[in-house]
Amino acid sequence: MKTDNSRALFEQAQAFIPGGVNSPVRAFKSVGGTPLFIKRAEGAYVYDEDDNQYIELINSWGPMILGHKHPKIEQAVLNAVQNSLSFGAPTQREITIAELIVSMVPSIEKVRMVNSGTEATMSAIRVARGYTGRDKFIKIEGCYHGHGDSFLIAAGSGAVTMGTPDSPGVTKGTAKDTLLAPFNDLEAMRKVVENNKDEVAAIIIEPVAGNMGCVLPKEGYLEGLRELCDEHGIVLIFDEVMTGFRLAPGGAQERFGVTPDMTTLGKIIGGGMPVGAYGGKKEIMDYVSPAGPVYQAGTLSGNPISMAAGLTMLSLLNENPEVYTSLDEKGAYLREGYEKSLKDLGLNYTINSVGSMNTLFFTDKEVHNFEDAKTSNLELFRKYFHAMLDRGIYLGPSQFESLFLSTALIDNDLDRIIKANHESLKEIHGK
Numbered sequence: 001m002k003t004d005n006s007r008a009l010f011e012q013a014q015a016f017i018p019g020g021v022n023s024p025v026r027a028f029k030s031v032g033g034t035p036l037f038i039k040r041a042e043g044a045y046v047y048d049e050d051d052n053q054y055i056e057l058i059n060s061w062g063p064m065i066l067g068h069k070h071p072k073i074e075q076a077v078l079n080a081v082q083n084s085l086s087f088g089a090p091t092q093r094e095i096t097i098a099e100l101i102v103s104m105v106p107s108i109e110k111v112r113m114v115n116s117g118t119e120a121t122m123s124a125i126r127v128a129r130g131y132t133g134r135d136k137f138i139k140i141e142g143c144y145h146g147h148g149d150s151f152l153i154a155a156g157s158g159a160v161t162m163g164t165p166d167s168p169g170v171t172k173g174t175a176k177d178t179l180l181a182p183f184n185d186l187e188a189m190r191k192v193v194e195n196n197k198d199e200v201a202a203i204i205i206e207p208v209a210g211n212m213g214c215v216l217p218k219e220g221y222l223e224g225l226r227e228l229c230d231e232h233g234i235v236l237i238f239d240e241v242m243t244g245f246r247l248a249p250g251g252a253q254e255r256f257g258v259t260p261d262m263t264t265l266g267k268i269i270g271g272g273m274p275v276g277a278y279g280g281k282k283e284i285m286d287y288v289s290p291a292g293p294v295y296q297a298g299t300l301s302g303n304p305i306s307m308a309a310g311l312t313m314l315s316l317l318n319e320n321p322e323v324y325t326s327l328d329e330k331g332a333y334l335r336e337g338y339e340k341s342l343k344d345l346g347l348n349y350t351i352n353s354v355g356s357m358n359t360l361f362f363t364d365k366e367v368h369n370f371e372d373a374k375t376s377n378l379e380l381f382r383k384y385f386h387a388m389l390d391r392g393i394y395l396g397p398s399q400f401e402s403l404f405l406s407t408a409l410i411d412n413d414l415d416r417i418i419k420a421n422h423e424s425l426k427e428i429h430g431k
């Protein structure tokens with residue numbers, strides 16, 4: 001596959017942009033080679049600057065759940081643009097989307113729109129602190145909640161991919177208020193809570209982790225967190241930036257039947273535009289300024305174009321619940337195909353999947369937490385990633401990410417992915 005144009009653009013980009021990219025994980029640093037510079041995308045396919053076509057399994061890291069260039073979302077954006085790009089004043093559409101979010105997400109009674117997942121999580125923690133009058137919060141090792149200072153400790157996603165799960169630049173003062181516990185370990189969590197009695201404002205967790213690869217909660221784990229938080233007056237925050245509107249119309253909280261006190265959202269909620277949101281119980285959300293004393297603001301928050309894209313996306317998902325059956329079926333089909341290849345090739349790697357999220361871990365250990373995920377053979381992942389890319393399959397360039405399916409994938413695409421997976425595994429093992 002010829003990628004001369006991407007290579008030339010990457011050279012050029014590095015002169016003006018740190019590392020040549022505007023978000024680290026895009027740089028292919030842990031897998032080597034040149035990041036693809038993307039020119040356009042349609043449905044289930046992206047096209048790079050050399051006009052190569054790839055089947056999309058990144059989907060902008062989740063937002064493009066209905067595939068690229070959905071005609072209704074595109075039209076909503078074009079219509080909104082006619083009335084100006086931004087007002088910095090309230091609009092009717094903000095009420096409509098807020099009402100829709102409240103009707104879809106079980107934990108949300110009131111919601112505030114922001115511009116990214118990072119803003120959503122930073123704001124949610126501040127509100128939880130203001131509400132409880134406590135300073136500390138507990139984060140799960142390997143979860144990623146964006147790049148707010150207090151989250152860049154044992155962080156997953158690009159942070160671990162770049163080898164900096166604890167980022168320089170985060171002060172000791174900030175770090176001391178972030179407590180850590182492993183995913184899926186209720187006993188360890190209970191100890192952290194008890195050792196910091198009456199000091200913990202919040203527990204924040206990705207209910208299905210997607211940023212250490214895809215890791216599912218064990219049965220009873222989320223319920224156990226709920227009980228622990230109730231016992232100790234701690235605000236339970238589900239970070240559903242990735243899982244929100246993906247695993248069910250009401251996200252992982254609907255799928256797993258556990259309702260947190262607060263929820264953070266991003267990605268799909270903007271239909272591809274930069275949007276985030278945080279919401280929860282009225283009693284907590286009424287602490288947010290100007291209703292309450294906790295300050296949080298945004299010049300472009302509730303931007304009319306972003307709201308038009310987001311509202312159309314959420315309406316489509318809300319009105320067409322069969323989308324989730326279809327995504328689950330595609331996810332199950334892909335998993336079956338992967339499992340068959342592993343068996344046929346005598347390989348014992350671990351596949352974690354739920355609905356339209358899936359990670360193939362290059363380890364024979366079951367993966368229930370960050371430590372397990374880190375037993376993966378990253379050199380094998382690197383080879384696998386390039387073998388898949390050579391076969392026209394565009395995966396996230398890191399072992400510590402999930403792949404995301406869209407409804408635009410047809411059976412033939414899934415069969416191509418399964419075939420490419422089989423051939424790639426064969427190739428990298430010299431079989």
Ligand SMILES: Cc1ncc(COP(=O)(O)O)c(C=O)c1O
Nearest residue numbers: 116117118144145146241242266
């Ligand atoms: C679970 C989770 N929370 C928060 C974020 C941060 O969102 P953003 O990149 O939009 O700031 C991400 C993704 O980056 C995420 O996956």
Ligand SMILES: N[C@H](C=O)CCC(=O)O
Nearest residue numbers: 023024025061157158211
């Ligand atoms: N895993 C991240 C978000 O979910 C990847 C996106 C990024 O950091 O650029």
